[in-house]
Amino acid sequence: MSETMIKEQSPAVAVGSEGVASEGRRKFLRKSMAVAGGAALAAGAGAGAAVAAPLAIPPTNKVLGRGVVSVPYGMPSKFEAHVVRRNVEWLTADTIASISFTPLQDLNGIITPNGLHFERYHSGAVDIDPATHRLVIHGMVSKPMIFTVEDLKRFPSHTGIWFLECPANGAMEWRGVQMNSLQFTHGMISCAEWTGVKLTDLMEYCGVSKDATWLYGEGADGSALQRSIPLPGAKDQFGKPIPDADSIYKDIIIAYAQNGEALRPEQGYPIRIIVPGCEANVSVKYLRRIKFTNKPLVTYQETRHYTDVLPDGKARQFSLINETNSVITTPCPDYKLNGKGFHEIRGLAWSGRGKIKGVDISVDGGKNWAPAKLVEPVMSKCMTRFTFPWDWNGQEALIMSRATDETGFVQPTLAQLRKVRGTESIYHKNSIQVWKVEANGEVKNVQIENV
Amino acid sequence: MSRSKMFKLSAVAGTLLLAGTAAVAAPKVQGIGNAISDADIKPWDISVFFDGENLPAGQGSVKEGEPIYQAKCAMCHGEFGEGARGYPKMLGGTMEEFHHAAQHGEDNVGIRGVNNMWGHAPTLYDYIRRAMPFFAPQSLNDNESYATTCYVLYLAEVIDDEKTVCNADVLKKIKMPAQDNYVTDNRPDTNSKRCMKDCYQGEPVVKGMAVIGDVAVGAVKKRNEAEEGKPAGH
DSSP states (O other): HHHHHHHHHGGGTTOOOSSSHHHHHHHHHHHHHHHOOHHHHHTTHHHHHHSSSSSOGGGGGGGGOTTTTSSOOOOOOOOGGGOOOOOOGGGGGSSEEEEEEOOOOOOSSSSSSSGOOEESSSSSOOOOOOTTTOEEESSSBSEEEEHHEEEEHHHHHHEEEEEEEETTTGGGGSSSSSSSSSSHHOOOOEEEEEEEEEHHHHHHHHHOOOOOOOOEEEESTOOOOOOEEOOOOOOOSSSSSSSTHHHHGGEEEEEEEEEEEOOOOGGTOOOOOEEEEBBGGSOOOSEEEEEEEOOOOOOOOHHHHOEOOOOTTTTTEEOOOOOOOOEEEEEEEEEOOOOEEEEEEEEEHHHHHEEEEEEEEEESSSSOEEOOOOSSSOTTTTTTTEEEEEOOSOOOOOOOOEEETTOOOOOHHHHHHHHHTTTTTOOOOOOOOOEOOOOOOEEEEESSSOO | OOOHHHHHHHHHHHHHHHHHHHHOSSOOOOOEEEEEOHHHTTTTTTOOTTTOOTOOOOOEEHHHHHHHHHTTTTHHTTTTSSOOOTTTOSOOOOHHHHHHHHHHTTGGGGGTTTTTTTOOHHHHHHHHHHHHHHSSTSSSSSHHHHHHHHHHHTTTTTOTTTTTEEEEHHHHOOOOOTTTTTTEOOOOOOOOOOSSOOOOOOOOOOEOOOOBOGGGGGGGGOOOOOOOOOOTTT
């Protein structure tokens, strides 16, 4: 970093002289300075030297900048080019049925910028013309209807800030540590302001039968992905009731806007379902059809995948809610801690069952805990930021966050989670993350096995 | 019309509008979208339920499915259904092996297949017809989809008889090995407590330094060991 800064600032030494001739003169000047200045200046070519020298006038003070609309759709500073979604090549067989991760280590808010929202495709992202796209609603309704995207925008609009999280977030860590990066341990989550039509408004409009206990949504992409979503009274294929069926549907919207602009193609443009609090796979993208039924499909995504194999060998299905989770985003393995002394521990907490009630921090491997401060706004099924002031003594530390939600659910340790889930369930790993801060300031992903 | 008349008219209209707003609730949401008949929806209404509802007419045999599978599926799922290049197996471990692995903390993810983690044959048909082959989804017609489903079930050792012809009735009657291996969500299943002080005795057993994923240096390090614990194509 400091090397880059010096490189960027050095032209300021010869401000105003841009020609080839002046370049030669500048080199000569510098040489003489080095000779005249002696060993002290030459040796101190780092940050120390800059402090001793009179402040240089930043070159940006002496030029005209870009005019308006030179970049019609604004992009981040070129110095932020490292803040990008990344994938893990060995995780999936190709990049079409794959996933990328949000760079949580570089973000300082609850809103994920649209270009950094994690991607999950089953058959790749498609570009759908909103003028020709249609949504059909049918099944157990009195009036089967077809809507254009413009039609949907005429309905009363509804907005919420909710996280979307792939239930495989953290999946690579069930058996042991694999990823030395916050982006890869927790980056299958993003949070945005979503705007669209309330499902319940559409249900009323189309006259959904009181006997309907399920709906499913289907996408217009190559996977034509479909997922069953429970309504009150929903039962599985064996007749067992689906937990949370009375509440899940109430928040659902058919979204057309993401952080104020149209959905991105990566997130299902022009329309998608948003099922707040639930595994993001049910928030079907590129939505073309909703059918109301009295039973679930038990489709591919509900039998072969998105089911959790438990230690007794059974596969748990319709585990829709993403339970309470949290992670410390500063410090994290992606950046080295810069010197002992004051640091603010920061992080994110979320729960698919409601609001975060509190987050506790431990810096001694979970023996002792103290409450962190929650940063407003604190909203249901939304990321919540937390902060905790920390005076790092420069020695090894095991730092952890533990979230509690408004239902009283307390985030489990990995040992507690493994005890009931084993190591083969892939999905819904919401255990407490441990970062080990080493004496040299490096931060490592570790696991505590015994508690 | 004179200017003064116009003003008076607008004033009257304004009064009426205000009165209307005060007296009446929000207007009913109506006049949006169009009705559509089931017949017009039919080409999109392709979803097949676990019990076989909405399976189409038609049929296809194991024998007819073999050339389709070998030409369009085998490059990813293996000539014998064993999986290839990181894509899913059709034939996974037996139900016994599947249970054993889960119960003994052994790799259960890598042995999954149609024969141990697929509850109902009709939804296999549904998935093949809607999303396969991967590179050309919805390119198989109904009969080709029956044939391919039939051959995959044969590869997965769910169907024994290579003379089997699959249709709606046959698929409905097949009992998949995993059919009864599912339980519905029973969470919360953890019982963590909010302990604040002296939460345990002794030292924490700290394990595992991550071997990959170090983006601090600006690049994702490739994994340099066997692909264990890989959540294949979740």
